[in-house]
Amino acid sequence: MKNCKTCKFRNEHRFxxxxxxxxxxxxxxNLNDDMLVYVYNESGVFIVGDNFGCVHWEKNxxxxx
Numbered sequence: 676m677k678n679c680k681t682c683k684f685r686n687e688h689r690f691x692x693x694x695x696x697x698x699x700x701x702x703x704x705n706l707n708d709d710m711l712v713y714v715y716n717e718s719g720v721f722i723v724g725d726n727f728g729c730v731h732w733e734k735n736x737x738x739x740x
Contacts, residue, residue, distance in 0.1 A: 677732035680725035684733065691721045695731045 679685045684693040699714040706712055713719065
């Protein structure tokens with residue numbers, strides 16, 4: 676599995692910015708089976724480590740790692 680260290684969704688603060696991680700209601704009623712939906716609406720973020728990975732990984736073409 677690919678990891679967050681080379682993923683385009685991980686920003687410089689190590690936050691995952693994938694549209695597949697949402698707060699309940701953030702994406703309306705268009706929630707899919709391949710999403711993580713957290714129900715505590717507190718504007719949180721997911722901080723991901725270098726070796727964490729998921730099926731939604733996409734290569735970050737600006738990083739040379």
